Amino acid sequence: MFHSLQYPFPGLILSNRDQFEDYRASHASLLDYRYQYDQNLASKTDVTVQGICPLTLERTTFTSPIAGGAKLDDGRVVPDWRASQICGRGVPYADRATAHYALYVRRGQLGHCLYFSDTEILSNVIAGRCTSLTRGDIADLPKLAAGGNTFDTILVVNKIQGQLELNPALTQLRKMLADKGRIVFSANFHYFEPHSSRHDTDGGVYWALGWDFLDRMRNTGMKAAQAVTFWAAETGYLGPFNFLFEATK
Numbered sequence: 336m337f338h339s340l341q342y343p344f345p346g347l348i349l350s351n352r353d354q355f356e357d358y359r360a361s362h363a364s365l366l367d368y369r370y371q372y373d374q375n376l377a378s379k380t381d382v383t384v385q386g387i388c389p390l391t392l393e394r395t396t397f398t399s400p401i402a403g404g405a406k407l408d409d410g411r412v413v414p415d416w417r418a419s420q421i422c423g424r425g426v427p428y429a430d431r432a433t434a435h436y437a438l439y440v441r442r443g444q445l446g447h448c449l450y451f452s453d454t455e456i457l458s459n460v461i462a463g464r465c466t467s468l469t470r471g472d473i474a475d476l477p478k479l480a481a482g483g484n485t486f487d488t489i490l491v492v493n494k495i496q497g498q499l500e501l502n503p504a505l506t507q508l509r510k511m512l513a514d515k516g517r518i519v520f521s522a523n524f525h526y527f528e529p530h531s532s533r534h535d536t537d538g539g540v541y542w543a544l545g546w547d548f549l550d551r552m553r554n555t556g557m558k559a560a561q562a563v564t565f566w567a568a569e570t571g572y573l574g575p576f577n578f579l580f581e582a583t584k
Contacts (some may be wrong), residue, residue, distance in 0.1 A: 342389035343531045344439040345567035346579070352546040353531060355564070366575075369566055377411035386569045388422050389435040389459050392510040395423035397571035405565045416574035426477050430457045432572060435491050436563060436579050438464060446487025449479075449511065472499070480507035489518040496522050496542040501531065506555045510584035519556070520580040524548070548580060557582035 349355050359366065373576040376382050383398045388395040398421055401416035406412050414420065420428040432453055437445060438461070448465040449455065451473045452456050469486075471479055473494040491509060508518060528545035535541075552560035560582040566572050 342387065342392060342435065342567065342570070344389075344436050344563075345489070345570065345572065346436065346563040346565035349562045349564060351549065355526065355562070358564075372568065373413055373575070374407075374414075374515075376406055377413045378574070382414050384568070384571065385571075386571050388424065388426075388568045390426070390429070390431060390438070391424070393423070397422055399573075403489050416571075417577060419549075419573055420573075422571065424460060425456050427454060427456075427459055427543070428571065430454060430492050431570075432565065432577065433519050433521045434461050434570075435456050435493050435570070436565075437488050437490060437517065440581070441517060443487060446516075447485070447513070448488040448490065450490035451487040452490070452491065452492035452523075457490075457492075476507050480510045484511065485513040485516065486511055487513050487516050489516070491518065491520045491522075493521055493523065495520055497540060498542070499540050501542060501548075501551055502555070503575055505552055506550055509555045509582075509584060516582060516584045518582055518584075521547075522525060522580065524560060524562075524578045524580075526578060529579060552580070552582045557584065559583045 346573050347358065378401060381398060384397050386397055387407045399416055400419045401414050404412040404414040405420060417428050422431060434457060444465060445461065449469045449471050451471050455470060458468055458470060469541045474535060489512060495504060512518060525543045525545055530547045531545045532543045533540060534543065535568035549560045549562060563581060565577050565581045
């Protein structure tokens with residue numbers, strides 16, 4: 336059993352694109368319901384919904400600004416939930432989901448944990464679930480990998496898609512995993528695309544990840560590489576086809 340104080344994770348594990356397409360075909364009514372649920376929350380002002388923070392088990396308010404959302408014909412806006420939503424403690428959607436899933440599969444304890452994120456606020460929430468907690472800078476990944484430290488859990492929140500080359504970055508991350516350690520990624524995933532594509536812009540490199548990301552993880556020697564799609568209104572996990580990735584060593 337999982338830790339009694341750990342909130343269940345509302346996800347479905349997928350090993351490849353074919354499984355995803357089968358899921359879409361067999362659960363069309365459920366997916367239509369989720370889509371309509373999101374549409375009904377559209378507003379002309381920032382959207383707030385009540386729910387439960389899965390990290391603290393507290394009642395909380397999830398706030399989603401409408402800036403950058405999808406505007407409907409009537410002027411209301413469906414927020415970009417994943418990009419903009421925060422809970423009452425200020426933890427962003429992607430950070431919350433990444434840590435939640437890791438805590439769920441690791442039975443409520445993250446051991447020696449390394450995380451990469453744009454925000455430091457997550458550390459205030461999960462520190463008590465870690466033997467040690469280190470926040471890393473993804474720009475220092477080669478240096479960190481050469482340092483010899485290993486971690487039971489590595490959380491990578493919206494950072495892998497900004498690497499110059501995916502495969503070396505994944506190899507370096509695997510090197511830092513302890514035996515049987517687990518890595519969980521939140522990333523910008525193009526779930527209809529079989530292959531990842533690199534885009535060079537004035538702001539730097541950007542990867543649009545496709546389903547081959549799973550094979551890229553497997554090719555480094557990572558085990559049990561999987562995608563996890565999830566949705567749950569009570570924990571603020573709104574929006575179509577939210578995804579995480581995980582693997583072990």
